[in-house]
Amino acid sequence: MKRIAVQGIVGSFHEDAAQRYFNKKIEVVECKSFTSVCELVDTDKVDYAVMAIENSIAGSLLKNYQLIRDYHLRIIGEIYLHIQMNLMAVKGVKPSDITDIYSHPVALQQCVEYLEQYFPNANLHEGLDTAAAAKLMSDEQLPHAAAIGNLRSAELYKLNILETGIETNKKNYTRFLVLAKHGNPTEKANKASLCFEVGHFYGSLARVLNVFAENEINLAKIQSVPVIGKPNEYTIHVDIEWEKLENYDRALHQALKSVSSLAILGEYERSEIYMHDQ
Incomplete structure (x- = not known):
């Protein structure tokens, strides 16, 4: 296993x-x-x-x-x-009983409109994760509290679902x-995560990005991450996708000429985005 x-x-x-x-x-x-x-x-x-x-x-x-x-x-x-958020509590707790709501800070933030409308006076408690909040309800059998989390945690910790889909943004x-620890060489790879650094002169980043465009490589994401301890220096992280492996190989070879350093963090199969309940 x-x-x-x-x-x-x-x-x-x-x-x-x-x-x-x-x-x-x-x-x-x-x-x-x-x-x-x-x-x-x-x-x-x-x-x-x-x-x-x-x-x-x-x-x-x-x-x-x-x-x-x-x-x-x-x-x-x-x-x-x-990510679908749900309000859950131990058996017997009604929405009118709730004075305290527990969850992860990001989860609470994602449900702020619902909370302001239905529980404006409730005390909000931030925890390590949504499942820990659900476990707390179960362990302590809290009679005036609820947790926000996914359906799986409600099932695991035997909580009642009081309301489903309470997140503000449904998408x-x-x-x-x-x-x-080691890469998985896969013939089916059609996506890669790279990080690189470029010099401090005009057009240095554009030059690398143009290499991808010229080789029909789709830039799925670009993110700059500050280099710790080096003000004004950034590592550029990109996720790229391709249809033909030879295009990827050629683009990588050409990009190396325009960067001061480049690392391949992984080559893998692109995942589809599915709608499913949590």
Whole structure:
């Protein structure tokens, strides 16, 4: 059975993403931080890790880009999860009983309109993850509290769903990366994550991006990440997609002439974005 490290506990969105990606029985290893997740992969204590890298509302997790590079991890896959938020509580609790609501800070933020409309006076409590909030309801059997999280955590911790789909934006996705210590060479790869640095002169970045365009490479994402300890210096992270492998190989060879450094963080199969309930 493969061991997969995730940030958070069983029932979290990270664990949900891991289950969906591997689609078979796995052993999920719970971690309190993203750093711990990377350490477990680096020290061979787990086979893979699943780590969030961006959310369609909250944006990119810049620290996680840095962790991937610091630990020299390889991206071997990706999965997009449709994030649906639900209000849940222990059996017998009615909406009129609720004085306190627990969840992850980002989850609370994503449900702010619902909370302002229906629970304007409730005390909001921020925790490590949505599943931990659900577990707290179950462990403590809180009679005046509710948690916000996914359907899986409600099922795991035997909570009643009081309301589904309470997030403000219904097209809310999180992209998760699947990480390993070594790359997975795959003939089916049609996407890659690269990072590079260019010199400080006009047109230096455009020159690299033009190489991709000229070789019919689609630029799916571009993100600048500050270089720690070096003011005004940035590493450029890009996700690129291709139809023909020879175009990718040629573009990579040409791009090397216009960068001061370049690293391939991973080559993998592009994931489709599916709508499904959480």
